[in-house]
Amino acid sequence: MIERAIQELGPWSWWVLGFVLLAAELIAPGVFLIWIGVAALAVGILSLMLWEVGFWTWQVQLVLFALLSVAAVLLGRRFVLSTSETTDEPLLNQRAESLVGRTAVLEKPIAEGRGRIRLDDTFWVVEGPDLPAGTRVRVVSTHGRNLTVESVTASG
Structure with a gap:
């Protein structure tokens, strides 16, 4: 079945697959399918040049596509990660982490080991030593959406 489809479309089958993968990246973005699509287009370019050569069978094409896909994903990932810029707001999307060091009064x-504080407009579940309501506490770390606190008087 694969051999028949590749023979009917010729070297253009890889171009079709490449553009379908690139279009799928637009529908489900994640910067992953783009690299596999690039690998399919690379095999398509080679297919245009090597289609009549005897060794250019569909099995060779699939193996080359798999190898190029892995290489493109690894290189693409490295490229995307290396272009990450440092920001003046490193905790912008890490709300809980941005609260470390802040103080608040225990609401509950x-x-x-569990209580509740209010910081700004949000109630947060806190973990720490047993303390009465009204105690001033400092956020010392986060665990998911829970904050770990300690008494302000205990820390100095």
């Missing part, structure tokens, strides 16, 4: 007492 910490009992059995």
Whole structure:
């Protein structure tokens, strides 16, 4: 079946696959399918040049496509990660981490290790030593959406 489809479309089958993958990247963005699409287009370019050569069978094309896909994904990932810019707002999308160091008053007492504080317009679940409501605490770390706090008087 694969051999028949490739024979009917000729070297253009790889071009079709490449453009379908690039279009799929637009529908489901994730900067992943683009690299596989580039690999398919590269095999398409080679197919245009080598279609009549005896060794250019569909099996060779698939193996080359697989190798180029892996190489393109690894190189693309490296390229995307290396172009990440440093920002003046490193905690912009890390709301809980941006609260480390802030102080607040316990809204609910910490009992059995869990309580609640209000920072700005949000209530946060806190973890720490048992403390009564109204105690001033400092956020020392985060665990997912939970904040770890300690008493301000205990830390100095």
